[in-house]
Amino acid sequence: MPPVNTLGDDTTALAAPPPRARRPRGLVPEIVDTLAADMREGRLQTGDKLPTESELVARFEVSRTVVREAISRLQASGLVETRHGIGTFVMAPPEQSNFRIAPEDFATVADVVSLLELRISLESEAASLAAQRREEGHLQNMAAALAAFEASIAESSDAVPSDFQFHMEVARATGNRHFADLMTYLGTMIIPRTRINTATSAPEGRLAYRRRVHGEHQKIYQAISARDADAARLAMRTHLANSRERLRRAQPN
Template sequence: MEFGQIRRSEQLPARIAAQIARDITEGRIRPGEKLPTEHFLAKALGVSRSVVREAIAQLRNEGLVETRQGVGAFVTEPHARPIRIEQDDLANRQSFRDLFQLRVPLEIEAAGLAALHHTPDDLQRIDEALASMSGAEKWTAEGIVADLAFHRAVAAATGNEYFAVFIGFIAERISLAINAARAAAVLEEIVEVTIKEHVVLRDAIASRDPRRAREAMKMHLLGAARRLDLTLESY
């Protein structure tokens, strides 16, 4: 039983912002159109105007609307939005598999780059993460942190800032989804295999042979997919 994972209910501004955002992204309010006034929204939604303002501030920050004092809030033309993946998004198996599948080529490439570019500091960080993982007796929060740290250390060793950002982002969400879906005891047998594969990967990176590192990462991820009962294409 894992405490500290209880979700707090969302606050009013966030809920209202999400609802308006949905209306926008689903085309019910189109670019150039004006949102109802703050006063109207407050009345219609049964909240204070402050809450509406905070929601609109969020939408403005996301670039979904722009406000003109004295006139109103207008929906902007669609443009690039950040990538977000909430824990709820990965509750269904298909989405989880999709993200895992995305992870594979990224981390294989990262392994190859890490073999080419790692520094002694990078290797030390990889080793520290490995050591933390060996110490974890079970697939507990510590083990998850160590597994994440290992993958992040590999990504950082690529010397490419965006591999570090994207892999850190993806690996964390996958780990959290696994943790949310599994009882700790079930994962215990997986840890030993994972550590072995991590060691092989570490050694491959240290050998500065990118082909070997890529192969080791591929084996590790395909093994992880199998252990998670995920079917991925192979060719």
């Protein structure tokens, strides 16, 4: 007998969100973590349709913008897929492997810095390969991610989906599926501000912080567009090293 879909008739079967006492900047991660737990613990199963946007707004008592950003993060992590005009559905869990980076591995600043160190070596080489192998379609996708990031700055969004998308497009431009597969596995967890509030606590201020990140992304894009492998490697290394240092400076001693 197939598993019973608990959505629709019995939405109370899903995990209740935490109490309302919380910081506004924690709303998106709260929704992501709660829905991911529903999937992990079987309350949402592969093929199930997520509640509608309106239902999630009511359930979590948040705005539509917050819900949309949470869904974007779940999409980027490969947990759900949206079929336009139909809805958003739970995807099959990724194949298990011995290598695992879980949300609990991001409990401290030191944990996030450790992941940035991994990304520095991985993504710097990816940017170099992307500069050598990219095609026009890759550049168009990167440019679209940059435009979305810039639009998010204007809307005061945290720009996490477009930030992740830019790095994903660089990985895809390598022509080596393993780079993209690993980025898909890591998902938006690789963006430090999904776990640590770097933007708000950054010395230069939240808006300047995002503009600086955008400028660093543009330099990576320009080097890849120019097919300058060395410049692309350096631009990516500089960007991620700056993220690491910003993170360290933004946290209290």
